[in-house]
Amino acid sequence: MRILSKKETNYIDEQIPLRTGLPLALVMENVGRGIAEEIINSINSTNNKSASHVVFICGTGNNGADGLVAARQLLEYKIPSYVFIHGDILKGTDLFRTQYTACQSLDIKFVNSMKDIPWHSVGIVLEGLIGTGLTSDLRDPTQQLLEELHHWLTEYNIENLWAIDIPAGVQTNSGQVSKGTLTYTKTITFGASKLGMHLYPGTSYCGEISIKPLGVPWESINMGPHVHTLDKDLVCKLSPIRPSNAHKGVNGHAHIIGGSKSMIGAPIMAAEACVYTGAGKTTLHVPTDCILPVQCKIMPETMVQSFETNADLLLSLTDCTAMAIGPGLGRSKEAESLLTSLVSSFEGPLVIDADGLYALHELRATKQYFIDRNRSVIMTPHIGEFAHLTGQSIPYIQSHYVDMAREFSMAYNVTLVLKGIPSIIALPSGNIYINTLGNSGMGTGGMGDTLTGIIVSLLAQGMNEDTAAILGVYLHSASADFLHHTKPIGYTPSDVGKGIGYILKQLQV
Numbered sequence: 001m002r003i004l005s006k007k008e009t010n011y012i013d014e015q016i017p018l019r020t021g022l023p024l025a026l027v028m029e030n031v032g033r034g035i036a037e038e039i040i041n042s043i044n045s046t047n048n049k050s051a052s053h054v055v056f057i058c059g060t061g062n063n064g065a066d067g068l069v070a071a072r073q074l075l076e077y078k079i080p081s082y083v084f085i086h087g088d089i090l091k092g093t094d095l096f097r098t099q100y101t102a103c104q105s106l107d108i109k110f111v112n113s114m115k116d117i118p119w120h121s122v123g124i125v126l127e128g129l130i131g132t133g134l135t136s137d138l139r140d141p142t143q144q145l146l147e148e149l150h151h152w153l154t155e156y157n158i159e160n161l162w163a164i165d166i167p168a169g170v171q172t173n174s175g176q177v178s179k180g181t182l183t184y185t186k187t188i189t190f191g192a193s194k195l196g197m198h199l200y201p202g203t204s205y206c207g208e209i210s211i212k213p214l215g216v217p218w219e220s221i222n223m224g225p226h227v228h229t230l231d232k233d234l235v236c237k238l239s240p241i242r243p244s245n246a247h248k249g250v251n252g253h254a255h256i257i258g259g260s261k262s263m264i265g266a267p268i269m270a271a272e273a274c275v276y277t278g279a280g281k282t283t284l285h286v287p288t289d290c291i292l293p294v295q296c297k298i299m300p301e302t303m304v305q306s307f308e309t310n311a312d313l314l315l316s317l318t319d320c321t322a323m324a325i326g327p328g329l330g331r332s333k334e335a336e337s338l339l340t341s342l343v344s345s346f347e348g349p350l351v352i353d354a355d356g357l358y359a360l361h362e363l364r365a366t367k368q369y370f371i372d373r374n375r376s377v378i379m380t381p382h383i384g385e386f387a388h389l390t391g392q393s394i395p396y397i398q399s400h401y402v403d404m405a406r407e408f409s410m411a412y413n414v415t416l417v418l419k420g421i422p423s424i425i426a427l428p429s430g431n432i433y434i435n436t437l438g439n440s441g442m443g444t445g446g447m448g449d450t451l452t453g454i455i456v457s458l459l460a461q462g463m464n465e466d467t468a469a470i471l472g473v474y475l476h477s478a479s480a481d482f483l484h485h486t487k488p489i490g491y492t493p494s495d496v497g498k499g500i501g502y503i504l505k506q507l508q509v
């Protein structure tokens with residue numbers, strides 16, 4: 001499912017009249033009908049017929065105009081509305097003033113104060129103060145107004161607070177939330193949901209999201225790189241189909257490099273997840289000083305090799321269909337020089353994770369290697385590692401989450417899996433995928449190692465970087481969601497790895 005940025009919604013508004021000759025007022029009529037239908041359905045399904053009044057709190061932009069269209073359309077169904085307008089009507093947009101004039105001649109009650117609303121008979125309140133037109137944090141008068149609204153909702157125990165398009169105070173692109181923003185039970189949005197509705201903290205203010213059509217097939221408008229949700233519908237088309245005569249020689253040989261004296265669990269989890277995801281062969285390379293405990297712990301299906309020096313390791317990487325480096329590798333000068341050698345000499349599919357990313361801290365020095373490669377490298381940083389890679393602070397990354405991921409991926413030719421809540425995948429083409437799965441039980445050490453193992457396994461089986469990253473993130477989260485269903489916390493990254501085959505089966509149904 002596509003997700004829209006602020007720039008894209010503005011572009012759609014601009015292009016529809018240009019391409020079709022249809023005025024924006026007609027689009028607004030469609031979205032207003034969408035809002036009205038949602039209200040009618042809710043009123044019809046509730047037993048409380050005494051709470052039948054609808055209240056619209058509108059600004060003087062097009063978001064407020066959408067509310068006025070809905071109020072007018074409700075009259076046809078004999079549903080009365082009260083409207084409170086915030087702001088100077090004369091300074092409203094053309095569409096707002098048109099709708100305002102139309103509503104003045106109808107049986108819609110405009111109130112000058114919220115005190116004049118019969119709150120005891122109100123079932124639903126819709127906020128059309130500000131939509132995608134939010135410019136900065138909410139200004140004081142708007143914050144005060146929302147505070148007053150909150151007072152009435154609490155006093156009269158009104159649960160249904162619905163936002164038109166996006167809650168006033170939530171930034172469309174970043175999901176950052178202004179002081180004074182209220183929490184909604186539903187957001188009725190148009191065409192597609194907006195980025196900020198999928199990113200924290202914005203997502204927790206929106207309530208249920210209901211998408212209403214614009215009435216014009218806007219997806220055919222070319223707007224450059226897209227943002228999509230990562231969900232089952234998308235990955236069903238990506239699921240690998242293995243020929244019935246496939247054997248281990250054709251199912252890929254994944255090599256994983258990692259481990260250090262104090263960290264043997266991370267490479268083991270990665271290697272085992274790689275096996276569970278179906279690689280034909282999995283070899284784990286660990287430093288000589290930790291091979292014994294690794295061999296004692298790891299499942300017998302993996303091959304384990306040790307290396308004393310980087311030169312040893314590079315020589316032993318034969319028959320390698322895909323490689324992952326980083327889990328538990330440790331932070332050392334050797335690791336840094338290993339990374340530089342691998343990035344410049346290994347031409348096959350490569351995943352860099354964890355300490356492998358840390359070893360890239362002189363990223364500018366190696367940037368050209370990434371750009372010159374025929375294929376992108378997959379990097380899987382969490383936000384802390386991404387901050388280290390980019391030199392930006394964590395709060396800055398959080399408030400520029402999608403933009404930073406996209407810029408990084410395009411500049412470095414990297415398929416980026418940015419692990420956060422939610423995780424996003426940024427492709428060198430500029431396209432972004434926002435993960436819609438996952439749960440709180442995943443916040444445990446080793447989950448990232450398992451993800452790396454899944455992704456390198458998919459690469460080894462012949463998937464390209466972009467598909468392996470997208471499908472890998474999906475399989476990882478879907479497997480965790482399956483476990484979470486019966487065991488909310490305490491399932492392990494290894495359990496997640498073990499479940500991958502079952503999720504692949506679900507995708508093939």
Ligand SMILES: NC(=O)C1=CN([C@@H]2O[C@H](COP(=O)(O)OP(=O)(O)OC[C@H]3O[C@@H](n4cnc5c(N)ncnc54)[C@H](OP(=O)(O)O)[C@@H]3O)[C@@H](O)[C@H]2O)[C@H](O)CC1
Nearest residue numbers: 059060061062063130131132133134135136137138139165
């Ligand atoms: N393609 C679509 O999806 C369509 C969307 N539509 C709707 O249009 C809005 C966007 O309308 P727009 O007129 O661009 O802007 P808004 O109405 O969202 O916002 C403008 C009003 O908000 C006030 N504002 C802005 N920033 C602040 C702030 N920081 N604090 C307080 N108030 C703020 C602004 O006041 P000014 O005094 O600054 O002018 C305006 O009053 C979109 O969200 C949809 O709902 C269309 O229906 C067409 C299709």
Ligand SMILES: [K+]
Nearest residue numbers: 130164166168
């Ligand atoms: K709104």
